[in-house]
Amino acid sequence: MKRYIGMLCLCGLVMVGRAQTxxxxxxxxxxxxxxxxxFPAAVKPADLGSKDILAQKAPDNENILFLKAATAGFRETxxxxxxxxxxxxTFTVLYDSMPAKTVYNIxxxxxxxxxxxxxxxxxxxxxxxxxxxxxxxxxxRLVHGIAHDKxxxxxxxxxxxxxxxxxxLQLSLENVSSINYxxxxxxxxxxxxxxxxxxxxxxxxxxxxxxxxNNKRVRANSSAVAVFAxxxxxIPDAKSFIIQIGEAGGGRxxxxxxxxxxxxxxxxxxxxxxxx
Numbered sequence: 001m002k003r004y005i006g007m008l009c010l011c012g013l014v015m016v017g018r019a020q021t022x023x024x025x026x027x028x029x030x031x032x033x034x035x036x037x038x039f040p041a042a043v044k045p046a047d048l049g050s051k052d053i054l055a056q057k058a059p060d061n062e063n064i065l066f067l068k069a070a071t072a073g074f075r076e077t078x079x080x081x082x083x084x085x086x087x088x089x090t091f092t093v094l095y096d097s098m099p100a101k102t103v104y105n106i107x108x109x110x111x112x113x114x115x116x117x118x119x120x121x122x123x124x125x126x127x128x129x130x131x132x133x134x135x136x137x138x139x140x141r142l143v144h145g146i147a148h149d150k151x152x153x154x155x156x157x158x159x160x161x162x163x164x165x166x167x168x169l170q171l172s173l174e175n176v177s178s179i180n181y182x183x184x185x186x187x188x189x190x191x192x193x194x195x196x197x198x199x200x201x202x203x204x205x206x207x208x209x210x211x212x213x214n215n216k217r218v219r220a221n222s223s224a225v226a227v228f229a230x231x232x233x234x235i236p237d238a239k240s241f242i243i244q245i246g247e248a249g250g251g252r253x254x255x256x257x258x259x260x261x262x263x264x265x266x267x268x269x270x271x272x273x274x275x276x
Contacts, residue, residue: 085127087111133212152177184248
């Protein structure tokens with residue numbers, strides 16, 4: 001039971017309180033059984049407003065929320081959950097020593113809001129980032145001059161886009177060989193342009209917050225497109241944004257260098273016309 005206490009102070013946009021609100025369902029909790037809520041999207045971070053309910057997200061499934069009563073016989077309260085797709089769900093919560101139901105599958109139409117919840121001024125929620133990344137897979141090439149060829153494999157940065165707090169990078173791979181190109185890794189980092197002798201290279205790894213498309217294998221005589229979303233950034237004058245692509249079990253490793261001028265000329269997503 002102790003492992004539940006305080007967990008959502010770190011990992012759940014889940015609020016519990018007695019303020020009046022619109023609710024769509026009633027949950028019954030007890031102290032010796034776990035109630036499971038399965039949402040259509042990941043539960044977002046926030047904290048609990050009441051000690052009457054203990055809550056924890058499933059370690060490997062962010063869309064599953066576990067609940068228990070902290071004390072027997074607590075007064076009626078309510079639970080509000082916001083998910084990564086910007087939906088808000090509210091529940092009335094009662095104590096019951098013998099709850100009739102302990103698993104609830106929550107469907108999106110049960111959300112109390114139609115519009116997406118904002119996660120802060122100028123910040124995009126994860127569901128929107130994923131949706132835009134998938135749309136950008138269809139965007140036509142707008143960036144030229146950032147490419148690398150090796151062993152009949154060609155990698156090209158074909159687009160750089162911006163919306164709110166996210167920078168989107170479109171990467172195209174073409175395989176004109178008769179051997180599949182299996183991707184071991186795609187790494188992103190900011191590195192020094194020039195490294196003086198006897199001086200260690202300064203490197204900062206950049207991790208995408210969202211990925212869409214094919215970044216695993218480019219079949220023989222075919223092509224693939226992937227889009228990577230990053231928290232927006234620019235590059236200091238003495239550094240470059242480096243993309244490294246490694247072939248699994250092979251030697252056709254590729255490296256692309258993106259300059260700051262490419263970043264600051266990112267095209268606003270809202271200006272694009274993309275077929276859905």
